[in-house]
Amino acid sequence: MEKNAKPRAIIHLDMDCFYAAIEVRDRPSLRGKPVGVGGARDRRGVLTTCNYEARKFGVRSAMPTFMALQRCPNLIVLPTRFDVYRREAAVIRGILHRFTSLIEPLSLDEAYLDVTEHPGAPGPLAQVIRGTIFRKTKLTSSAGIGPNKLIAKIASEINKPNGQFEVTPEQVPEFMEKLPVRKISGIGEKTERKLEELGVKTCGQLQRFSRSDLLEFCGPAISP
Secondary structure (H helix, E strand, C coil), X not given: CCCCCCCCCXXXXXXXXXXXXXXXXXXXXXXXXXXXXXXXXXXXXXXEEECHHHHCCCCCCCCEHHHHHHHCCXXXXXXXXXHHHHHHHHHHHHHHCCCCCCEEEEECCEEEEECCCCCCCHHHHHHHHHHHXXXXXXXXXXXXXXXXXXXXXXXXXXXXXCCEEECCHHHHHHHHHHCEHHHCCCCCHHHHHHHHHCCCCEHHHHCCCCHHHHHHHXXXXXXX
């Protein structure tokens, strides 16, 4: 980084239960009730997403609908309306472009924003963006702010729903020291169990091993 250059600032913006939130917004009678969006109620159906009321019962996205209904018999399962979701996503994308042209969409409901060159501080800026989205769509979002995409995405999960979390460049070492390894993209249950055999549960503990040691023990799953 050049002397006096601004540190890189990335916002990961993630809409909260996007499809389900739209359905609840459009049907006020559903507010406070467990709602899932996706497949039919037979054994072949799979949920696309669900709201937080449903998640309290252990219901999750990509779960077979019959299993979700076993866990939450009162779950209201609605068909997807992708035309509506795409329309709302276009509105949100238009709002994001007011603040930066450097946008990397990940799906209809989340994106990375590079706001390094924006004159405002990234934390307050994320609040403004989220507030603008809510006023326009009546949908909440969460945000993570960090010096790179990895940290921003992890940070966006910390204060969900309808919240945000910022990790400044100075805070990165401490943040990563305590971070569970499972939070790193590419580390699933299998790799997590292998790392636990090494006594590794946090990224701080992971840093004690060389790349070659990890590659030999765990394979390419976590090799940079």
